[in-house]
């Protein structure tokens with residue numbers, strides 16, 4: 352199987368993986384992409400902006416070297432991650448207890464996003480800069496705030512801090528005009 356590089360795209364509970372170019376090696380750390388100049392951008396442009404806007408997380412997945420697969424060092428245990436997710440869900444249950452039909456951050460309306468995802472001047476400047484540089488849409492802006500609120504919940508933080516917002520912005524990879532150029 353030649354293909355190793357993909358974007359995992361998450362729409363709530365659904366995940367969708369795609370290659371970044373026809374040959375499948377764009378941005379591969381070890382194998383050169385053989386696509387003609389401009390092909391990658393043309394390929395990625397087939398995904399419409401409005402479709403990308405509806406996707407919460409764009410995550411680039413690069414091949415894992417064999418040495419890392421066999422690495423004995425342990426990362427964070429699944430049980431610890433599970434506990435953090437349960438705790439974040441409880442925070443959201445409490446947050447939306449009076450909002451009919453809304454159970455988690457992903458379901459917030461734009462108005463709720465404005466009322467709940469309050470940013471300080473520092474974070475506002477960061478998101479404004481990202482919007483300008485990455486040419487993000489208003490819908491992508493809402494997605495960033497919702498995802499940053501969830502990251503803050505997973506961190507048990509009452510406020511969205513700079514690191515939460517920066518991580519959420521990083522999940523908008525496919526919005527970037529720089530892909531394939």
Ligand SMILES: [Zn+2]
Pocket residue numbers: 372373374375376377384385386
């Ligand atoms: Zn290629």
